Amino acid sequence: MADLKAELAWRSNHKAIFYYRPHLKQAAAHADSSRIRLILGANRSGKTQWGSAEDYAHAVGYRPWLDSADPAYKIDIRVPNKGLVIGESFGEQIKKVSIPKLLGDPEKGTPGVIPTDALEGVKRNQQGIITFIKLTNGSTIDMQSYDQPVELFESSDYDHVHFDEPPPRPIWIAVQRGLTDRLGHSWLTLTPLKEPWIFDELVSRADVGKHYFDIEDNLGFGLTREGIDNFTMNLTEDEKECRLRGRFFHLTGLVYKLYGAINRIRRVPIQRHWGVWMHIDSHPRTPHHAVWIAVLPDGKKFVAGELKNSHTSNLVAPFAEAIKVYEAEILKRRGDEIVRLIEPGSSTPNPTKDGLSIKDEFEEHGIYCRPGSKNRDAGILKMQGELQYDPSAGTYPNIYFFDDLTGVHHEMTHYVWDDWAQKASYGRTDKQKPKDADDHFIEGIHRILLDEPECPGMEVDDEPAGAGARSTANSVTGY
Structure with a gap:
């Protein structure tokens, strides 16, 4: 029995993606086959976890946490392939959020979505931050940030791209060009605090899969009621619309909030x-x-x-x-x-x-x-x-x-x-x-x-x- 528990503990740390259990809205977004998916999420609503799971799933061509008979199990993508994850900055978003979500630290009991036996190697920049991940199946994932010159995004082609938090429009356009030749997929996981162009240009598009994660959706999936309540007490009413419900912050100060489809x-x-x-x-x-x-x-x-x-x-x-x-x-x-x-x-x-x-x-x-x-x-x-x-x-x-x-x-x-x-x-x-x-x-x-x-x-x-x-x-x- 002790050996079995030890084996399960090892697997949950080293092969965590197989034990990933998305909440209902995450599951619906995973099943969405739209070429562009927009995940508008509150803080701590599970949006980055969702995006990281998609990063690995696209790198291997299937979603390991699903049954092989599930329609969403197989992903229509060539393997090996080339992916990209972009965050707000290397020092904060990439180092402290994106890399831990992908690789974790299994020896310290912090699992990542990439199984340890699927990782072939990484490359780091001069600051020691991981900028390149290679899997044993030959797929690769580059890491970049929005504070880099837009020219750096112009020259590469990708099969899949994950934008973590709202991207500046010039970078979005440059990366979309790089997805064109391969008919690549992209997803944005963000709390809509800035970049209102996303509301103007993506929310209105019928071909964009749109999913809204509330902070309440993650209750029991890593968040407690006490934690949510403590966070909520620090917010103004309009901040709650964005940080708890994923509504665009530039709209929370609207003069005419009643204007709409009616x-x-x-x-x-x-x-x-x-x-x-x-x-x-x-x-x-x-x-x-x-x-x-x-x-x-x-x-x-x-x-x-x-x-x-x-x-x-x-x-x-x-x-x-x-x-x-x-x-x-x-x-x-x-x-x-x-x-x-x-x-x-x-x-x-x-x-x-x-x-x-x-x-x-x-x-x-x-x-x-x-x-x-x-x-x-x-x-x-x-x-x-x-x-x-x-x-x-x-x-x-x-x-x-x-x-x-x-x-x-x-x-x-x-x-x-x-x-x-x-x-x-x-x-x-x-x-x-x-x-x-x-x-x-x-x-x-x-x-x-x-x-x-x-x-x-x-x-x-x-x-x-x-x-x-x-x-x-x-x-x-x-x-």
């Missing part, structure tokens, strides 16, 4: 009897932006159009003509049917143009506007009110956005309180001023809402048949 609808024709408002966010240097809102008889509002000046010198004349074309061809409305607003500061005379203001220039080209409100705080409150909904109480949003308005959608998902990340790190909650970025369309929407837009001359009951008449629900939104 607000996005397919484009529909703008009916002749609907009210239409537009706003021009004018700038002497950055491109002018225009946004349109249609108002229905039931009071619901559809953000229906967006336009950004594409002229390299940001001239007013071509943008004014583009506005007319957009309204005629996309919105099917004449200019005299639209209520126009403009940035309040647009009336400031420009001494380099004989005192002519930007507002004056637009008027010279047939775009007549009146200044919108300067009250940003009131605009934010107005928008928050329009977004409110509670399906359990039978209430739904009063504002919707056509789903082809990519610029507006980007701003709604990136409009954050100024210095929120820094304030949150100090536990501050005085979030009063939005960051002056990603707000050109949003400021226009604010000013239109403050102008109390309406559908003139028609009550809800007067709406023509086919446009939602005789129904308590809007014919487009369904609410």
Whole structure:
């Protein structure tokens, strides 16, 4: 019996991967065959352990902890092969996290995912940190870090790559090029504290396998309730969203957290009897932006159009003509049917143009506007009110956005309180001023809402048949 226990203890240290038991979300992510997998995990949720297990599994072509009859057991990859693990830095991430997860220290009772009899050798850099691992089957795993020049990632081809924590976009692009020739696979295991490009470019992609690990998922798999509770007590409410639930930290300071799929609808024709408002966010240097809102008889509002000046010198004349074309061809409305607003500061005379203001220039080209409100705080409150909904109480949003308005959608998902990340790190909650970025369309929407837009001359009951008449629900939104 003693010999059997000793053998089991030796195996659990030297062949730990065969005894790996993933939690349910880890198991689902292992079974995902997507070429790119994104593991958004809380701190201590098991994401790096998952990634390290995949590192070894791809190096040998199968997942040793699964039964050979399991559909996820065999990996479609040539063996031997070439892999890469990248962390934030050699001194911290690679030395203290990645290498211990892969190799462990079996003699001290700390197992790694690579069995000791599968390891042929390693190479180290001048600091003594392991940078290269070779297995007895001929497969290799390189170790690199994000603090290295991007040029070092440009020249190699790989069969599989593990990004541990969020990579800078230039490194991601360089490595993806290296995966192309071999149709390689990659996975990212991260707590989304930075690199918001990942949210913009990967989360929205249908071909990316996305998995979310909560800290609670690892309860009983290395974490105790007491440990989780002690960690939680040190976090602000918004930090909890990222560090406990794996939500992108740059979104925890969002001004409009209620905005989401419920607000996005397919484009529909703008009916002749609907009210239409537009706003021009004018700038002497950055491109002018225009946004349109249609108002229905039931009071619901559809953000229906967006336009950004594409002229390299940001001239007013071509943008004014583009506005007319957009309204005629996309919105099917004449200019005299639209209520126009403009940035309040647009009336400031420009001494380099004989005192002519930007507002004056637009008027010279047939775009007549009146200044919108300067009250940003009131605009934010107005928008928050329009977004409110509670399906359990039978209430739904009063504002919707056509789903082809990519610029507006980007701003709604990136409009954050100024210095929120820094304030949150100090536990501050005085979030009063939005960051002056990603707000050109949003400021226009604010000013239109403050102008109390309406559908003139028609009550809800007067709406023509086919446009939602005789129904308590809007014919487009369904609410």
